[in-house]
Amino acid sequence: MSVTAPPQAPAETGAALRRKEDTRLLCGQGEFLGDVYRPDLKHIAILRSPVAHARIRHIDGSGALTLPGVIGVFTGGELAAETGEFSHHLPMIPTLRQITWSVLATDKVRFVGEPVAAVVADSRYIAEDALELIEVDYEELPAVSDAEAGLDPEAPLLYEDWGDNVFLFMPGSHGDIEAAFAGADGVLQERFTHHRISGLPMEGHGALGEFDPATGRLEMYVSTQVPHTLRTVISDISGLSEAKIRVVAPDMGGGFGNKAHFMREEVLVAVLAMRVRHPVVWQQDRTENLLSGLHSRQQVHEVEVAYRDDGKILGLRANFVVDVGSPELYILGCAPAIVTTSVVPNCYDLQDYAFELRCVATNKGPMGGYRGYGQPQGIFLMERVLDLVGERLGIDPVTIRRANMIPDEPRPYVTATGSVLDTGSFGDQLTELLEAVDYDAACGARDEARTAGRLVGVGIAQMVEPTAPNIHGLAGRFGGYEMAMLTVQPDGRVNVAVGTKSQGQGHETIYAKVAAETLGISPDDVEVSDGDTAALPYGIGTWGSRSAVMGGGAVIKAAQQVRDKMAAIAAGMLEAPAEQIEASDGFFRLGEAAIPFAQIAAVAYLHTFLLPPGMDPGLSVVVGYDPGNTSPFPDERGKMNVAATYSTAAAAAVVEVEAATGVVTVQDLTIVHDCGTVIDGVLLDGQIHGAVAQAVGQTFFEEIHYDENGQPLTSTLLDYMIPTFGDAVRARIIHRETPSGLIGGFRGAGEGAIIVTPAALAAAVHDALVPLGVSITQSNLSPPRLRALLRGHSTA
């Protein structure tokens, strides 16, 4: 049957709706982990390594046990004897070191902040007092605090049996790189550096566990983006069946990819809940968060670019060295770096591309996922290369981009690394950007300012982004599908449960909208729950800009199935073929005749004698949704289509640099963004503004610092600087809507702005500094870092 979109639909896709969750969240009635309370709740504090690299000779917790209020003191060796181990579940990658680790360190510590022992006590105060009474005898070892230094044959070894510190070596060669360089008019050699930052969700990691010995069931409340897959990992390590474990992710104060990993501490809470037989809670404090929860972005790229004098890039060789810190993190901390390598060709027709990736283990906090997930670095590389080659050849940034751009036809276009691009026109997108910012006028104003001695710059950048990816074979076991449950209740109200997890994005609103639109009812009549393993068999969670695409697709698919059944019931009652029934505005309609949605629901559950012969009662489905177009593993040439669909964006920035202080003022930032069909314009703009704020943060404010001994220097928010509201930049946002071929026409929306903005800001700062001859090849443009670049240049 076909149901046409009702013209009087209460909430059409694309129209703004007040967020369903806002009343609850804004009135302080949300339930975050810190709001979850159990009588007799005990508190966990974790003793963390104060040294970057050491062998643990001995741990004595007996002193801590004597403190009144202490329930138990637990060490790594003791727990390891009774629990399973973490691994990356990637035996298929031969060049990845296969390691296992436990919930607490056992033989060695490898970064400041690594968990060594745990105390359970009546309060967090007492637990922290008890930590001071645990004696640990460390045999300190020299530390590796820099990835390139870690590659030195003389470097200390984190894992003696490896023989070096290379956690992952991954080469790739696509096209004919030798021929590309042989045919080049010139070769650009450059080195790009990306600094270490943290995703820094306002609410840190945390978990509460309660074990019922009578039933053998474990209930976990965890601030996680991935409740179902975390349940699998808890099952692995605790030995408890997944059927006995319920994981609930309550309201969350951000995640940004940091909470798409399985933290040792989360599983520790499960293990301790089973041991002490009290409900127990651990909430990461800010220092714990900055030391271990998690870091991102730090990479060094050495590139060689073969180009023709007309600006065409013929081939690119890259050597990526990535500082992954401690590798003991599941999902694999190398995964963002693998993504970096795969997105380098960006939206340009570059088929001859070769690289080597080395992910180096160092004595620093684990590297994990953070919004953008390796893509900001890869896009930065390609966008800087185009500007730098253009500068050599006297070709302006727009012309050199158009000269290399993937043409509009054909689609799909398969990139060098195997991405199957289903995007709209890159050329039209760029044109729309240039018109929006009046690019020629902006460049003219820059020239005038320059004449007056001011350092004003204009920069542009573009990106294409794999969204709704499948990381089964490259990050560990969990693939690219999603599930949803949809139930129409007897009163006609609807419950939806999804396997994704909102951390503040407004998923209740968007899922209610897409379900309501499919069912022809109001979003007010749809209740959405997410993050509860008891409500849905499985889910892959929220990361990789996948929720609208995969979760939205699953919800629509479920709603279509239920709607079709309801239409069949209505058809029976109206004595018409189901194909002629339309669902709109709360009715199932046949011409003038209409049966209320709620009445069909009542038939399905209560007046079941009205059901068509042979039809089962009830209106509830659980569906799995997998577009089926992603590759779980690379092929024999290393190519894989990582994503179900691709989003695009282009950005232009105008900046002014104050030479004396290194302060950059962003005068204008404009983003043209295409994530296919827009579900809710207000929420989408929120995603982009948030990503822009984080891009401004990573470019001008944030940096995780370590000294040469691996001691962290940024362990509070006095030292790790994030932008405040006053430092955020208000971007102008323009949406293009090129629907994908997937259900709903959606493409991912959460990350594009943080991927493209750093490259645009760098381009603009570079342009501003042209009069001084300073080239921007680094991601960190904070005032002291920029000032260091300017120092020694004339008039600066």
Place this chain on the structure above:
Amino acid sequence: MKPPRFDYVAAGSVGEATEALASAEDSRVLAGGQSLVPLMNLRLARPSLLVDVNHLGALSGFESHNGTLRFGAMCRHRFLETDPDVRQKAPIFAEVAELIGHVGIRNRGTLGGSLAHADPVAELPALLVALEGRVIVASTGSERAIPAAELFAGPFTTGLEPDELLTTVEVPAHRDGDGGAFSEFVRRHGDFATAGVAVILHRDGFGACEQVRVAGCGLGPTPMDLSAAGDFLRGESSLTDGAAEELGRRVAAAADPPGDVHGSKDYRRELAAVLAADAVRRAWARAGSAGGA
């Protein structure tokens, strides 16, 4: 991030406070608590006894008396920023107080607390040095004055004895021809300054510069007296751009800044030059106008 155990007493008088301070090893005064309490939560400060002086009316208030401006140690930053009397008679205090933290911090943080904490990047200690002020401290049964030049011994270290309570802050009252300005560099609104420079100068009735006082925060282990850098301005009756920049160069050369995650030594010196030039321009203009600062 929870503090270790400590005892607490709310003092009812200055005498009770000083007695309590003397009664315990590692006792500490709790004023606004904006620095101390976070340090306790990080377990970097571990007082055995907190002596709360928030209820001592004797430590509040501002008055002008015989050529001296006298502030109670418990004057909140927000009071300095907004009180009409302070804004009129000691406008440089209002200018500096507004640079401290955010409103919530300024509502609690105190003048005496900032001076006693002696954070080398804090503004008020540098201002006190520039103004050649002094503090009055009380201990059981006695009282003494400590000039600003002797108060700051090192980072987070003062000349106060453990049983002494800072009660009063005194600076010379404003004269005609005085002008002052405080310039600082912060990465974000409300941050501790990466560096800051106070310039206080006096111009005689003909506009000639008689005295230049310069002090900095974030430019050394203590709020540094950098006044010697301004000696060359004495006798000048106009301030050229070149002279302002020369002061900046001299201040930068005299500074001994730390290098840390917020900026290297070189970076802070460069900031000092920019800030000193800016502050002296503004102070000069104010000294030449009726109101001054």
